[in-house]
Amino acid sequence: MDGEQFNQMMLGAGPGTGADVAPGMLPNLSRRGFIKVAGGAAGGLVLGLSLGVPGDAQAQSGPPPRPFVPGAFVRIAPDGKITLISKNPEIGQGIKTGFGVILAEELDAKWSDVTVAQAEVNAAVYGMQIAGGSMSTPLAWDELRHAGAGARAMLVAAAAQQWGVPVSELATSESTVIHAASGRKASYGSLATAAAALPVPDIRSLKLKARKDYKLIGQRFTGVDNPAIVTGKPLFALDVQLPGMRYASIEKCPSVGGKAKSFNADEIKRLPGIIDAFIIEGTPPVADVMKTGVLPGVAIIGKNTWAVLSARKALKVEWDTATASKDSWTGFVQQARALSKKPQGETVVKAKGDVEKALATAKSKTVEAFYQFGFVAHAQLEPQNTVAWFKDGAVELWAPMQLPDAALVGAAAGLPADKVKLNQMRVGGGFGRRLMNDFVCEAAYLSRRVDGPVKVVWTREDDMRHDAYRVGGFMGYRAGIDAQGKLAAFDAHMVTFKDTASGKVSKGGGISPNEFPADYVDDYRASQSFLPLSTPVVWWRAPGSNTMAWVQQSFLHEVAVAAGRDHVEFLVELFGRKSGTGAPTNRGLDPDRAIGVIKLAAEKAGWGKRLPKGHHHGLAFYFSHLGHIAEVAEVSVDASKKVTVHKVTVAADVGPVINLSAAENQCEGSVVDAIGTMALEVTMENGAAQQANFDRYPLPRMAVAPKVETHFVQSDRSPTGLGEPVFPPAVPAICNAIHAATGHRIRTLPITKEGFTLA
């Protein structure tokens, strides 16, 4: 996978409702193709390996009984305990449970026999182990089903051999092989040792279950780590404790990119519990924020967390800000408004027909609007941290990673990737921030300067001041409505950002050539112009889509209102223009799936029906991360502009749902995240973030959470991910409801800029 493909994956098949999956990103996993991939691509899918390596079974011989290890995903012990391996990071999206369910389904295991374990970080075995782009489920779906089915086939073959009966007479159920004709049964555990000695089945011989035969997939499962979570077991990197461990905290320049010139080292080193303090020069700046290594600052090493945090309060640092960011949000806003009125150096992203002529001759009317949205922080609740231990020429690390990167981390410690052992810990919230490994690099670097293990702890202030944020942006729209009240011409001009470090469009910024409704109107143009950005930005839950959905679906509602049309009818007509053109695979926006969820959400929410006094509905649709999602928000707004979201009805078409409980949880959480984020922003002045903790960045609390009702369209397609796509349409659905309630169109986020607050 090259860099551009990776970017496409993070964007979830592009930021637009019309984008296709980048070629090569989502393999069309026919079995033949799958084997080819497995046989050819190093670091790609490893199905051959997952089925082909008996692992421990080869390494040991003779008694005691050997664990049955058909590769990297399934382990069955002679006592019947089944361990299934989840290869990707668990960040709260529920993948550890979901991967276990997929494997157990095809293995035909009894769920209560199953333990799910986190895989080791090992690119040779698992390829890229990533929590990002909502791609874990679609990319692993076939691989995991084959791994489960392959293990099952070996157990069945072992039973057939023992009983002297053909495989075709055997069935399986709940971790047991059954020969109905003779009434014989054998547990998987009792067959495990014999099965391990058998040849690995040809992948083409494996028969996967039909959806109607699923026993586990689609049911509700509680998360496999829940008992450990509710009892406070050490699951997170911040919980790792090692004998003789030291603690480290790093003060960085408030203006991003500044370096420490000097500090009161003698005074700091004399403080109680402090072992050392020194300036970190940092690794050289990089063009790609994802490859950020060690940032400059002042490191303090001490005997416990409080000693180093207290010492930081006594720090007096002289900063060199020559290379630091001078970014100013208020400056950006002024420049963007000017650029929007009079574009300079704009890039046309897509143009067809003659949009200017069409707008000038619009039979009915034209609609114009300018939208603005700020930067926001990831604010995952577990601050950045990592434990590192350098010994015997290698470094071992325990870290909350979304994308383990041994080469990058090793470079920070002056070590090759094969001298880096990464331990994937449960991640206390990701939201994209932990696709970067800067905090892991810091720990690796410090491990060379500290005798014994060291834990790097970021404060919340460090986390918010040195986040790589969600990029802000600005969108100017014009639309022409024809005599029938139909959308006839559409012009979008986005003012977005380019990173000064790379000269490339900032991650999550920009407008895609396929952005909706490019394919749905004849006269269309999308263009963009850029402001230079020094502040780091990176992927943030549903990158691009989380703001594109808001501007686009708010504006289309403006058009529907101007045309005097019902919003549902307006959207159904618009998508209906391309009805029948959807792909049979999960490769892009399918207008009929869009119409399906729009109608489903409207029907389930009671669209057009009487609501309680003062309550109003708003609707939006967005396609991202291969998911077709429509949402209806029921909202009231009081006289002081306090917004209450009472209920959000979600209609989601993401193929068959794996774990219904986790799927609903993602929908509920995404809606709360969307509501909270509507009222939040990070502003920067002179390169420094103005919000550093939850007092000035007030994340949503319980009273804000609405009732969320979720309806899934089930199908025989391959399943797609759900960590991201429910967020984007929630924001415009709520803003459209605010318009219905008040007649006021929210065109600036956060909504506090327009005088609205969350009740």
Next chain:
Amino acid sequence: MMRLQVNGKDLQLDGVAHDTPLLWVLRDELGLVGTKYGCGIAQCGACTVHLDGQPVRACQIPVSAVAGLKITTVEGLAQGERLSTLQQAWVDHDVAQCGYCQAGQLMSATALLATNPDPTDAQIDEAMAGNICRCGTYGRIKKAIKAAAQTGKGQAGKGQIGKEKA
């Protein structure tokens, strides 16, 4: 030397600065890492513990102030292997996403039900207002609290929490 009573055990502490917040004493000195650090300014509630049954933010309480008080952390909620009613409700309702805030949520919820065994929605909102869940599991937290209040006793966890198909 300091003496602390944590989860029913008497413990001695040596060489800890008296101004150290209880949070860091629990985590770094006593190895009770269930209590989490989230903000350090009493905004997020991830560090919620009980002092004599009252929920407090352990990031704000210097260890010198807790001598003689009964400290309860999330590790002290279960009776041996038996989960508390609320812990079981958290499992049964599959509350957690990332799980990082849930110890603090459970401590606040436990304190609430101890004083108000049958809270209304508004009372739950108020009692839980000090705890942030970045993943947005509030709806489930509320359901779990209400379920625990209703049953008064936990039901055996089955892992597979329903027969209903999606």
